[in-house]
């Protein structure tokens with residue numbers, strides 16, 4: 575009996591809990607935990623979304639592993655037993671892309687930026703998976719890298735049931751393969767990792783561009799979104815656009831000014847880490863230094879533009 579109880583405790587302490595929430599009419603989400611991937615959270619550290627239509631589900635992002643995407647699918651089927659018609663991947667980071675094989679095997683059409691497929695074809699994609707699996711306690715051991723069926727390089731509209739979805743490339747920003755999804759007529763925007771509130775975005779990816787990310791956020795502002803769905807927050811609105819723009823503008827301006835004054839990278843990091851108004855926000859400790867490093871190096875390239 576004791577062994578059974580201990581067994582249950584063990585089960586509960588390691589299992590992730592995934593709660594499906596309806597956040598808007600016909601639209602559902604699961605909310606990842608605010609942490610880095612670990613065996614405890616099984617990599618469930620970002621949100622994924624699904625829209626219920628007469629023709630089936632349209633989904634945005636696939637979560638981190640096949641185990642997790644299967645759980646998400648099971649929850650959706652409890653709402654309505656209809657197939658997943660489309661899966662749109664906002665960008666190639668593991669918590670958005672690595673669960674994709676589940677939906678591919680279920681017959682969904684997978685849509686992503688062309689640069690995600692380009693990355694898929696490189697040896698680096700497999701190496702990244704292997705290294706991430708080692709680094710994060712084997713949580714990605716069942717991941718099957720899968721490329722998109724439809725490649726996005728320019729805005730594309732798809733119709734599903736009564737919905738029309740605009741899929742818009744917004745790269746380079748967080749990565750070189752960011753796309754966002756606008757539900758036309760509802761002004762609901764799925765923005766992947768482009769918009770945050772009260773937490774620091776990651777701009778250290780090798781394909782990122784803070785300069786263009788700032789431009790892209792202003793483009794989204796002009797589209798006047800009503801509901802903004804990011805990957806690491808609850809429902810957002812225009813205040814989150816202001817927060818993200820504020821941080822990126824602050825950091826880029828600060829690095830640029832200090833670099834022009836002849837400061838070294840280490841001096842710039844030290845100065846900013848003492849004076850930044852953003853230093854108490856979540857993920858500052860892990861992302862701010864890589865963000866400074868990326869901006870510092872990109873400024874060298876801009877000198878030749």
Ligand SMILES: [Zn+2]
Pocket residue numbers: 665667748767
């Ligand atoms: Zn990302």
